[in-house]
């Protein structure tokens with residue numbers, strides 16, 4: 004392995020030998036991280052005292068990743084490439100740490116990891132060590148925008164990074180196991196959205212090491228021609244690199260990468276200089292190398308290199324088995340560390356100089372620390388789009404349509420700096436955001452027909468029926484310093500629950516890493532909501548993404564339920580300008596009454612929740628709380644019913660826009676101080692709360708509040724079908740009659756009225772049910788109900 008004989012190819016003999024030495028150094032440092040806590044340069048025979056007590060890490064994927072790093076370094080230097088390296092199998096963390104150390108980035112960012120023996124010792128010791136660094140490519144790893152812990156998102160992140168970055172090349176390793184995941188399988192189609200004129204390039208490498216943890220991979224066990232055809236079918240031009248002899252492989256790799264980069268350059272030239280608008284077949288590489296390449300070939304008589312057994316720690320049980328210790332010693336010495344590091348432990352200068360310099364080093368690429376490049380989004384004055392309120396609740400407006408107008412203006416205002424995109428799974432128009440498409444177009448590099456509308460090679464709205472792709476593209480886009488918004492049907496956003504988890508984790512950790520600069524927030528707009536699935540029914544009814552996000556760190560998540568268009572504008576403006584959050588905005592698209600003037604909306608959103616004085620009495624006996632547009636409508640209608648039935652009842656209406664304000668301040672930065680909460684919801688006063696989502700969300704948020712025992716919540720309780728909007732409320736007991744009855748039941752002095760109220764409730768619901776069954780629509784008095792004009 005170490006004796007690299009000259010083989011014909013683009014590399015000179017010296018270059019080949021040095022590249023191989025560099026690769027040996029990266030592999031040596033990778034193995035060292037997994038195993039050693041001392042004796043970093045193997046200056047004495049290994050003893051058990053040198054070995055970590057817990058061997059935690061993944062070797063199998065690492066030598067392949069290291070091999071590519073060395074080759075990217077050559078190409079970056081020779082071609083002055085601006086290159087980002089995205090690693091799908093992020094469990095190959097030791098490799099990325101090793102390489103960023105060798106190129107000097109690591110020491111620059113973490114000066115205590117010096118370029119000497121002590122530094123290497125610390126480098127080894129910190130890996131997978133309590134309070135050290137994670138075993139995966141993580142936010143702590145320089146050069147990374149991708150954790151890779153949860154497999155499946157590498158390619159979509161790579162594309163997200165490449166959009167609107169015409170000078171960037173994103174080399175992306177896809178694990179052959181990772182390639183079996185749903186998100187990755189669909190991500191190949193991203194090439195139908197990448198424009199060589201205005202976007203950068205993605206260079207996918209399918210790392211066909213043949214195995215996952217315990218099984219072969221599908222793509223390694225189909226005929227090579229079938230695999231090539233699969234890639235051709237996805238629209239790529241497949242190249243292949245196969246073998247295990249380093250000398251041959253370095254030459255072949257250099258030749259194949261030269262060819263692939265020439266191909267990328269030709270595609271870009273055709274688009275940028277020759278006016279070609281054709282969708283190109285971008286090159287991709289199938290790299291067939293052994294799993295655990297250069298590691299132990301056999302352990303305890305069983306084959307390891309080139310098999311699934313190489314996945315994690317090929318030699319375990321070192322403390323029980325002296326033979327394994329000897330084998331580790333032999334394996335590590337096979338890289339000849341004494342030839343790679345000088346007596347002080349410094350990487351040999353003639354090898355070190357093979358790395359690119361400054362920002363060209365992949366560990367230092369500014370795109371991997373997107374906050375460095377982040378330009379603030381130009382957000383035009385949202386007040387210009389305000390809905391005029393002439394009488395509360397009188398006009399019906401589609402709130403998201405108003406937001407669409409703002410988003411359109413945002414798109415125009417950032418046309419020059421090209422750093423804003425809107426993503427959605429085929430529902431942007433359905434969610435009434437069509438204005439953002441007008442004049443902007445939807446990105447589309449595939450075929451178009453005369454019947455198509457608004458498809459454009461330079462479109463900035465990204466629509467694909469894959470929530471995974473929308474989410475992944477947006478993440479890649481944000482992590483490289485841009486802005487965006489993901490609009491989705493409420494029920495189906497759950498498809499990316501897990502991706503949202505991972506992004507939340509990334510944000511949580513980066514907040515604690517000083518050199519990671521803040522990035523734009525990930526903004527979700529959920530529309531097509533649970534309450535208004537008139538034609539779609541039960542399958543489309545699920546407000547549970549709120550519950551899901553609530554589990555995340557309070558520092559990271561914000562959840563807003565604007566009740567009308569003006570509050571939606573104010574919330575959206577705030578979210579688009581924010582940093583390092585996941586903002587969830589839940590807002591309806593159906594025509595709905597409008598409540599607040601724009602000034603009131605801004606004031607209300609600033610507080611997050613508050614009394615609506617125009618609907619409230621002084622010295623309340625009951626609080627009618629509401630959050631979400633439909634619950635707000637029902638709560639206000641209930642207030643009117645109560646004023647008719649119990650004219651002397653004193654009611655306070657509190658609306659909640661910022662859900663997190665309900666939590667105590669100790670739990671969330673937006674939490675309302677207890678004294679203020681007690682003023683809104685006085686101790687001893689019953690609260691009837693109409694909530695957009697699952698009712699226990701409100702209990703969870705308020706359980707430490709003094710008045711919690713008096714908070715009674717109505718919300719979605721998993722009752723649904725294809726029915727009328729008001730019947731949905733009735734089915735889930737959040738309708739105005741139920742809320743009014745709840746109030747009568749809860750206010751002590753109204754106890755004598757309960758029987759009559761229950762009778763009244765039954766009659767009202769019966770009348771409603773009969774009418775709906777007969778007419779297929781809601782009662783006119785329900786549909787046409789308006790807040791009384793003052």
Ligand SMILES: Cc1ncc(C[n+]2csc(CCOP(=O)(O)OP(=O)(O)O)c2C)c(N)n1
Pocket residue numbers: 063064092094151152153154155177178179180181182184210212213214215216220294314
């Ligand atoms: C979504 C997901 N499912 C399962 C795992 C557990 N896991 C970690 S590594 C691995 C095998 C990965 O195989 P491959 O992508 O081929 O990577 P490599 O062979 O390069 O290690 C699995 C299943 C995971 N990390 N993510």
Ligand SMILES: [Mg+2]
Pocket residue numbers: 178179180210211212213214215220294
């Ligand atoms: Mg594999």
